[in-house]
Amino acid sequence: MTDPAIDPLHQFHIVNIFSLGKVGGVEFALTNSAVFMILIVVLISAFLILSTSGRGLVPTRWQSAAEMMYEIVANTLRSSAGTEGMKYFPFVFSIFAFVLTANLVGLVPYFFTVTSHIIITLALALLVILTVVVTGFIRNGIGFLKVFVPSGLPMAIAPFITFIEILSFLSRPVSLSLRLFGNMLAGHLVLKVFAGFVVSLTAAGVGGWFAGILPLGMTVALTALEFLVAVLQAYVFTILTCVYINDAIHPSH
């Protein structure tokens, strides 16, 4: 398991590219994770700025790709949080663009998958939940607590339902972050495990070269599946963000 060619966990190692030294026992360093996050932001900015710089009434291919991305997020947000929710559009669009690009960049061989680390996805999920809680209290005041008490509830079972609602609200950041993290981690692990079979088989001799075709084909098929998962998980993260933001705008349900 220590051979980096076969070890499926090797791809998740965070290495320092250069260190700025320690401040109060915490090391400040530019890691490969940070480099890829910078790359992601540069890619998104370049795509959106370049594709919309020559705004035409008849869009070019790049422009319609950017417009399609805008439309998908705008429609999702409008259908789940209403037109009032469009105030949160820049936030939701940034999250969608970041998660989508991070997932897709991670599929390039030798590239680092930023979203396969729980700290990144937890930071994103906490950002979403804190936005919901803070803006929920600002918009509705104490009325935001109605989110825990569904309307039209008989008094007898209200305490139990409220308890369950509080539990489900508290588990939201956990499930939101673990879903993205688990999907990306598991997908990349399976990919690398099958790729490791190819390496082990070819090392076994000439017969292994032909037997290695099977796991190689599996790796290709899994890569196609991972593209689907990458886009789907970015979309799911966005939908759930929209649903949670809807709670902040319309707390009584």
Next chain:
Amino acid sequence: MDAEAARMIGAGIACFGMAGAAIAVGNIFGNYLTGALRNPSAAPSQFTNTLIGAALAEGLGIFSLVIAFLLIFVG
């Protein structure tokens, strides 16, 4: 039984939780397709709800996968 073996067996047992998530996700998409084939014009409007349901069900399966990973790789 030594602790290492018990951890590995525990990780294997934890993976059974994902069977439930697999059944749930299959159920959701199967029922979505059934409904979509009966009334194709109403299908696009319900696709978002389908994805939300699938995501929520799948998240619970991911929990058990994370437990398995924790058992294998941590500690």
